[in-house]
Amino acid sequence: MSLNNWQPVIGLEVHVQLATRTKLFSSSPIAFGADPNTQASEIDLGLPGVLPVLNKEAISHALKFGCAINAEISEKVIFARKNYFYPDLPKGYQISQLDDPIVGKGSVEIKLGDKSKIIGVTRAHLEEDAGKSIHDLYSNNSAIDLNRAGTCLLEIVSEPDLSSAKEAVEYLKKIHSIVTFLGISDGDMSQGSMRCDANVSVKKPNDQKLGTRTELKNINSFKFVEKAIIFEIDRQIKELEKGEEIIQETRLYDSKKNLTRSMRSKEEANDYRYFPEPDLIPIKISKDQINEVRKNLPELPEIMKERFMNSYELSDDNAELVTINKETASFFEEVLSYEVSPKNAVNWITGDLFALLNKNDTNISESKVNPKHIAEIIQNIEDQKISGPSAKKLLEIVWSEGGEIQELIQKEGLEQISNDDEIEKILDEVISENQKQFEQLKSGKDRLQGFFVGKVMKKTSGSASPQVVNKLLKDKLSK
């Protein structure tokens, strides 16, 4: 893609499903994947005479987010009705916030290589989610499932401070990491716990005014956010360079075809007729309440990273890697609780384990490998009980089958041969089979040392300690 001197301007609206047990305005459970309409009470269905009662936990979650991004917190939280008709919106209005959102202006910092950039957060407000309309289940009907209707959402709106798809992804990852570290959302994009809309426009560097923007709806993975924005920037530039105008519209990203297409514009202009929700009284948030939240805020990734660098002497990069999400950070600290060296722990987690996770497209909390596995593998290496290759083999076994490290070492015969006599016998065999090379080594061709060590390792299927082989070989050469 050639930017050809165009400057993309991107803002994200991230909808985070809050990790509450019940809905925003009703006590209904919110189990994911439950039978249709079994999580929808008379309140969620909007039957006549029902009333909303606000979930305390949702307020508390939103306050945590606000404090975490150093945002202004509204002293008075007001809900508003957003009016429109759609079958998955049972009341004909969504209870949301317009004026006085619970979280006002704040900011987050994102990393771009070795540079960092501050991204403004305009606001974050609480609102109820809609249900689901399923259009492909019946030939003549759409099916409505209101299980999700009323679920707590925090909509986080960024300033148009992002200038590339890459930055958008970094910002999204940052928001993901903040909400998961705070424990206010599971952040699971595959289950819709985090959804993202992107406002995209392009302009020439000297233009004061922003270009006409399009809104990309429901791009629900980090990968698609990047691809959708890249496509859209490219499309807009091509249109503009053809002399066409950009139409302000909502576009859907088609991940199969990797393109965005215009959503059929609704027959009426969107006039949501917001007005203050008369069933709810404004909620006052006191300074004490905010201070209390601030005091009890869980450790955030930046602070945790600093601590890891200071207490465990991790490099900046390594500390960044193990604080990539809450699960990895806790995994790392649990490995350390077995008293292994932090450096080895980082190397194993971010090296071999991450490679497996990436290859299998899964995350650390879902893998069979637990912190104890990693700790014991490291301990066995540190005690020279197993060799590096054996350790890798062990990891692959526990990755696919789980099990106990000690038992596996026995069962797979991976215990390292550190008995000098036994190794010497094998080394002698190797020397006698390769007399010519041994003479060359003796005469100073040092790089053949590895050749002999390798041969011994091969004969012992990797269970000989390379250190011992080296030592014995040196002895023989000096004789």
Next chain:
Amino acid sequence: MSELINLSLTDQILGLADKSFSSKEITGAYLNEIKKKESLNCFISVFEKESEEKALMADENIAKNKARPLEGIPIAHKDIFCIKDKKTTCGSKMLSNFISPYSSEVFSKLDTAGAITLGKTNMDEFAMGSSNETSFYGNVLNPINEKLSPGGSSGGSAAAVRANLCSFATATDTGGSIRQPASFCGVTGIKPTYGRVSRWGMIAFASSLDQAGIIAKNAKDAAIALKYMSGFDQKDSTSLNEEVKDLQKEVDADQEHIIGIPKDLIENIKNDQVRDSFKNAISILEKDGAKIVEINLPHIEYSLPAYYVIAPAECSANLARYDGIRFGHRSESVSSLEDLYVNSRTEGFGREVKNRIFIGTFCLSAGYYDAFYNKALKIRNLIKSDFDEAFKKVSSIAMPTCSNSSFELGSINDPVEMYEQDIYTIPANLAGLPALSIPSGTADEMPIGLQLIGNYLEEGRILNLANKFQKLTNFHEFK
């Protein structure tokens, strides 16, 4: 048995307790009377069998000395209050098939107190109307003169009390819907402080104005009934978490009264009989020792316009849930989603309801919000401040309930003329203050009411004053 139905609630409670008569007798007597006066069209549903069964159970409880406060007292509920497994229509075709899966808090509280529900009373559709003519079930006749309107929207409840079809009836008041029909039917009606009675399960018209109350034979009866209906309810966010005073005690207590009279308003009353009867009522109270003080409510004339923005705006959203999908009328002629919405709603709502939805939609729509809705909310603030100022000097405020006595059914066709019925009752709704109407004389040979408005949570004080007046006069007496 016909004299049983003429007894006041107070005497019925006493008579049941000392076993002068049974609940079976009194319930049977009311059921007979309901049948006899079916042509008044007071009821939408009557629960004959169930009432008789409950009366037997009540008699058992009384025999076992386990009587609850309202044990065996036959009452009626306005058909706006949901009762579990019972049809709740709100006077609309839209809900003519709605069997509620839950009960309103008003029903539950009175049911728990031992009252027997004889049936559900007729009303203007969705409580929108001042003559009971907008009901899908046809208008109610005024028991005093069947050519005349009983008032609205709680016309069924007021007429049922006047015709001796129940001991007392529940009702709701958004802009005068308890007080105006009470005035037209010569009975006592009270709308308590906004938030005093739970709105849970009470079908919404305008959430920030709707409040449930009581229509009864006299102030003392109303005090007893209201006492058992009031209280904080966690299911209603606007419910007041304040102690419920013992109204039964307070209504008879020795209290001093300072009554505020809005002089300008009184001088501007066009109907001489209404003005004279008001002045007469005040002089009766003054002679009895009440202090009369002239007050100024400078913005009260703006109540009507402000109300006719706020109430329709809230109603336009509250009635959006009637879409034919999950409950309520669903049109038979449907080929698209738009058809389903438009046809169900166009067929299900009557003209007055549609008018109000249109007005509300218009006032909230883009470009009009500030000029209409926001302006009305500001005026609401001015009106509340007027009252706050007045209550620094007085303990209650008196004015007529209505500018006229009952009118002929079908005689008012201009909507604004109909809306002006509520010109004196609306201010208390806008300010959320408790207000009642008691019979205080006649105009054109029909009853008219004296309205008493109290300060927040001072229901007891205005009931006490009303009771005082009823001890001195016999306007409230009827057979």
Next chain:
Amino acid sequence: MKITEQDLKNISLLSKIKIDEETSDSLMKDLESILTMVNKMDELDTSKIKPLTHPIENTQTLREDIEKKDIEREKLQELSKEKDSGFYLTPKVIE
């Protein structure tokens, strides 16, 4: 206050209620007379007044985050004319 045909179309569209041609004239008259009455508000200068949404602004009590598991889908769905396998049905929506 004047209501235009376009206003009428717009509110009909937003409220999902049909306005048929026979009644639109009388409806327009009704709405105009209501809005004329409402326009009395303009007499007051409210530029320095704050809007009041609730008569009594005590802070509401919030709800504890505890599930109530008493949802009876079949009972609730008895109220609906069109449902199948637990879903509510509408005419097919083409996205």
